[in-house]
Amino acid sequence: MSFFDSILVSIFSMALVFLVLASLYALIQIFAKLVGIFKHEAALPVNVPAEQAEVLDEGAKGPEVSAGELRLKGVDEKTAAMIMAIISHESGIPLSELQFKSIKAIEQS
Amino acid sequence: MSFFDSILVSIFSMALVFLVLASLYALIQIFAKLVGIFKHEAALPVNVPAEQAEVLDEGAKGPEVSAGELRLKGVDEKTAAMIMAIISHESGIPLSELQFKSIKAIEQS
Amino acid sequence: MSFFDSILVSIFSMALVFLVLASLYALIQIFAKLVGIFKHEAALPVNVPAEQAEVLDEGAKGPEVSAGELRLKGVDEKTAAMIMAIISHESGIPLSELQFKSIKAIEQS
Amino acid sequence: MFIDALKTIWAESGFAAITWQQLVMIAIACVLIYLAIVKKFEPLLLLTIAFGVLLANLPLAGLMKEEIGSEQGGLLHYLYLGVKKGIYPSLIFLGIGAMTDFGPLIARPSSLFLGAAAQFGIFIAFTIANLIGFTPQEAASIGIIGGADGPTAIFTTTRLAPDLLPAIAIAAYSYMALIPMIQPPLMRLLTTKKEREVKMEQLREVSKLEKICFPIVVTIFCVLLLPSVAPLIGMLMLGNLFRESGVVERLSDTAQNALINIVTIFLGVTVGATANAERFLRPETLAIIGLGLVAFMFSTIGGLLLGKLMYKLSGGKINPLIGSAGVSAVPMAARVSQIEGQKANPGNFLLMHAMGPNVAGVIGSAVAAGILMALFG
Amino acid sequence: MFIDALKTIWAESGFAAITWQQLVMIAIACVLIYLAIVKKFEPLLLLTIAFGVLLANLPLAGLMKEEIGSEQGGLLHYLYLGVKKGIYPSLIFLGIGAMTDFGPLIARPSSLFLGAAAQFGIFIAFTIANLIGFTPQEAASIGIIGGADGPTAIFTTTRLAPDLLPAIAIAAYSYMALIPMIQPPLMRLLTTKKEREVKMEQLREVSKLEKICFPIVVTIFCVLLLPSVAPLIGMLMLGNLFRESGVVERLSDTAQNALINIVTIFLGVTVGATANAERFLRPETLAIIGLGLVAFMFSTIGGLLLGKLMYKLSGGKINPLIGSAGVSAVPMAARVSQIEGQKANPGNFLLMHAMGPNVAGVIGSAVAAGILMALFG
Amino acid sequence: MFIDALKTIWAESGFAAITWQQLVMIAIACVLIYLAIVKKFEPLLLLTIAFGVLLANLPLAGLMKEEIGSEQGGLLHYLYLGVKKGIYPSLIFLGIGAMTDFGPLIARPSSLFLGAAAQFGIFIAFTIANLIGFTPQEAASIGIIGGADGPTAIFTTTRLAPDLLPAIAIAAYSYMALIPMIQPPLMRLLTTKKEREVKMEQLREVSKLEKICFPIVVTIFCVLLLPSVAPLIGMLMLGNLFRESGVVERLSDTAQNALINIVTIFLGVTVGATANAERFLRPETLAIIGLGLVAFMFSTIGGLLLGKLMYKLSGGKINPLIGSAGVSAVPMAARVSQIEGQKANPGNFLLMHAMGPNVAGVIGSAVAAGILMALFG
Numbered sequence A, B, C: 001m002s003f004f005d006s007i008l009v010s011i012f013s014m015a016l017v018f019l020v021l022a023s024l025y026a027l028i029q030i031f032a033k034l035v036g037i038f039k040h041e042a043a044l045p046v047n048v049p050a051e052q053a054e055v056l057d058e059g060a061k062g063p064e065v066s067a068g069e070l071r072l073k074g075v076d077e078k079t080a081a082m083i084m085a086i087i088s089h090e091s092g093i094p095l096s097e098l099q100f101k102s103i104k105a106i107e108q109s
Numbered sequence D, E, F: 001m002f003i004d005a006l007k008t009i010w011a012e013s014g015f016a017a018i019t020w021q022q023l024v025m026i027a028i029a030c031v032l033i034y035l036a037i038v039k040k041f042e043p044l045l046l047l048t049i050a051f052g053v054l055l056a057n058l059p060l061a062g063l064m065k066e067e068i069g070s071e072q073g074g075l076l077h078y079l080y081l082g083v084k085k086g087i088y089p090s091l092i093f094l095g096i097g098a099m100t101d102f103g104p105l106i107a108r109p110s111s112l113f114l115g116a117a118a119q120f121g122i123f124i125a126f127t128i129a130n131l132i133g134f135t136p137q138e139a140a141s142i143g144i145i146g147g148a149d150g151p152t153a154i155f156t157t158t159r160l161a162p163d164l165l166p167a168i169a170i171a172a173y174s175y176m177a178l179i180p181m182i183q184p185p186l187m188r189l190l191t192t193k194k195e196r197e198v199k200m201e202q203l204r205e206v207s208k209l210e211k212i213c214f215p216i217v218v219t220i221f222c223v224l225l226l227p228s229v230a231p232l233i234g235m236l237m238l239g240n241l242f243r244e245s246g247v248v249e250r251l252s253d254t255a256q257n258a259l260i261n262i263v264t265i266f267l268g269v270t271v272g273a274t275a276n277a278e279r280f281l282r283p284e285t286l287a288i289i290g291l292g293l294v295a296f297m298f299s300t301i302g303g304l305l306l307g308k309l310m311y312k313l314s315g316g317k318i319n320p321l322i323g324s325a326g327v328s329a330v331p332m333a334a335r336v337s338q339i340e341g342q343k344a345n346p347g348n349f350l351l352m353h354a355m356g357p358n359v360a361g362v363i364g365s366a367v368a369a370g371i372l373m374a375l376f377g
């Protein structure tokens, strides 16, 4: 393949890569707008209670994202261990796959 | 295949299904009787200590049978979490695969 | 194959087995000496902090080596359960794969 | 010039080649994905099948292209070999065996009759399908939808009528997911409130010995009687033996996790990928969907009617609601029995009692499949 | 006589047959093992590949011997079929899809442009490779090293230039491991301190609905436009759908553990085992290693330059450092962006912002591979 | 008429076709299942093999039917390809390598001599088998039972004498399970109480570097010397490198769990399924069972005698009881050494000291197998 041809192929291909990803950009933007409009109707029914879902979400960031430290606010370590064990049990997720960012006691007025 | 033939095949096959399962019924009944007779000799040696076996059994009901709630009788949650962690450790089964029905304190006289 | 031939093959093969394993013996010995000499330079960088590495090591002895019992020295069971849960969490290893030999309280003067 | 190149790419892209039939199939795939995720219709299989349908109907991708001579085949063509040669359904049965507790069945073996009666719909659908012009092989495959057992249906169809595979697989899993809608009206129609209120006696405890011998005895007996059923019953019972023996925990664990999951992914995607537009968008598919519903309904009815008979014969000790669980669809059908029983009598717990007919139904449909394969294979 | 027998064994052993080229290859294998273990260079693949190189260069072992007629083939020959037929790279993409969170990309879709720009090095290397005498197929395979994505590079090379497979695979994974050394100098050279200090706005939250629809839409669109990319994009997105749907947790888990690990072992050992001395010890290999570095550098430059443009256009809201993450090499490249950003401004947390271009780069290189396969396949 | 149909089904069922030989085989399968479950005889393999024997002897099931032209083969025929082509034993060795700690062997490399001496029985059995009329290939396969290593025996037999596969596999695993009965009498016969009482010195600590280099060095050396042993030693050492490198935890984990379990299931069932009546119910099988016992006994004796010699040469520092652990059968044989040592001296802990010869025995039997395959393959 001549030098000129390969330059041509390169420019064309690079442009095509941009075109495809730009189209995806457009699709995502359109979709985000649609979701914004239909937000209330289209919301998916989620059975998991809110707090648990949060835990799942945090755990789902994949093996690459390091967990950081577990911060305890107003709870002693024993209670924290208990909370972790119970959530692990109830959600059916092994402790090793749960990632807790912090455990905070809620003040009762 | 003519309508008459397919009716015939159906009756025959349905009868055969019944025959096979009825034979299994007979086999199970005979076997249960045999086991009843030889009960004491034929008992399989089980190495797992009784309590642990119970736990295993509950965990073994398969992923389909929902766990229901964990009922605590006479024990606080901390102790329950501890019991769960210890059993998980001792039995080598991750917490997520153990299913506890209830944890009850035994009164000591 | 004649009896004489098979005896011959056997002696030859057995000698060869010895030769191969004896060569491995020599290789290991040479290697151990080399390691002894270059010990300080060749040390592999280990990123895992010391205590955690110990836990990993104990867990890594394979499924054949039985764990023995967990001995608790100067700690109550609740604290032990908590320690186990925390280590499991921090190290990302399910409880079922950790093997604790003993948990000891360190006296603070 | 750049515009020209773009035109060429466009001309060679799927956008230019797509047909309206493929657009319809893509829409069907999206509907199935919606049902699997939002309505939780048997998502393990239906989500995977649906994605296979999607992939197979994007033109020119050639994922199912056969290998010819030195020309490479498509990705899904290779993975599909496991379906074509009957390997995946058998391995799924291995995992199901390892997950299944036959205890309730052994404790009350009369459940087996309910598991037999609930194959009724198979033969109703078979007869109608014959009547409206399907070949006997096709009719048998369609009938087996009424067995309410996915791997059995897929296994039978790959042997008897591979062309109908996607339609039958999708119908089977969809109706299994719809069990909580299909069965309750029939249950209330065919049983009296008094019958539904019956509380059943506690099941006796089953010894470990019985549980271990069960898979061995069933294998020997069923495979001797119906050799063609060997891959299904053999693997189901091997998995169950892994489970009950208690000495090969790690094999049992792998059979019901890593192995069954890997096979489910491969099976689902490739079964879905057989659903190309020409094969799927035919009047036959509509007929299959209709006949599948008929099969499910009559299987339910068969189980219920025998349940009623057993209610009579037992002097009111058997709650006929457990009959409908005989269709298999483990454990969904047993849960439906539980729910209906509790509606009639809040203190009624039928779940364990319904598990007997439920697992008997798995054996029942495998036996029925074996008979049909012996007759028409 | 015993001495004679020993002489025979010696004559038939590998010691007598070994060539100096094989010794060089064994040394290379040991260096790769050293890099994988001590320097932690992409150990999952490089350690496995290196051991494959070792095994393939021990003479007479015949592990890659082809099956001819009734004569049995070597162990690795059979395992290699999954590479040859493009199955393993696709299954690895299934697992990667199940591990990948496209949330940051959906939250800021302009990341896609960075993921496109960072394919720049592919075409620079392609052009140079063409110039120095490689065939277009070979040049395309070499270029794809600049995509910084192992499975894509292996998939493309098996289709276009299987002879170059070991060199390209080793180069791709080695440079991916060297990202923390290759990128920072370029990042500091091409950006001003002011640019590097930019703190970016918090990403918006992405709804579950968007995350679920994303893989479906991307599959339909990309496969329609570039059918040849279907095995890679299709499996990547199926894995991601498993992850985001939330209803097939067990399939997602198996895809990102048991399945991807098994495939990684088989892929690594057999790709390594293609590196026999005649095939690897050629001037071409040195050229590939050189071109691979060029490709990585220009991909990084491409990403950074577009990052600078976006910095300008956005009025200083985009930190150009996230551009270099567009090369893929997930999550290494994103971490490099994070580290460089924090060096410039200790309160700067770019990790999440760089994940968008990072995962966009995976799509970008798959698309580039699809184009090259469409042109030269 | 219905009776006629039933007669036809009966005539076509296995009940009509079964032979007394098959009944005997089914009984043997049941005995093996009993031994596996109740006596816990190597249940992972023996339970699975036994079920394979059962399935293969239910007539007309055709699970091992070969694929001929377009006619489909049986389920187990396809799964058996992995045995036939030597893939499964190698993958099992990959998992065993990942489970094995060669530390005790590296700490006291003289264990290697015990691992060599305990291959003695292989050649005793080989010689006798030759004498009583087996071909050299068959004699070599029978001898290898004395290696006390299942995958090695299966690998060697599939290459040299596939007809004897089921008998050899069953004998090998059965005798491995019987080690605690076979070895102690010989141990007490051949050693004095004083010898058995010897407490051995603490093993030195082995550095991580040595553990990592060990698998690499062993692979290079053994495969160079005996190329035919490459699939076994190569995979064993790759697994061990996964384990010791510490950087590919997930590959190591999969190799010793999901992968080895899947392969064990397939290997066991299909090896069992080769045991059809014609092949198994022959006088040869009895001869193999007898020779297997001879082989195990002389391997034990070989290890013990060299142990005694080392006791002498070391001035009483080596306890000869660790010699019998050289037969492999990891970790059973090492435990037997531990138990016998403790009987003689309750403060004696030989387990770790016996692990060295134990893992050396694995290498030893692979080497012996390599020699025999080189000579007769």
Ligand code: NA
Residues within 6 Å of the ligand: D118, D119, D146, D147, D148, D149, D326, D327, D328, D329, D361, D362, D364, D365
């Ligand atoms: Na059924």
Ligand code: NA
Residues within 6 Å of the ligand: E118, E119, E146, E147, E148, E149, E326, E327, E328, E329, E361, E362, E364, E365
């Ligand atoms: Na890329």
Ligand code: NA
Residues within 6 Å of the ligand: F118, F119, F146, F147, F148, F149, F326, F327, F328, F329, F361, F362, F364, F365
């Ligand atoms: Na051995």
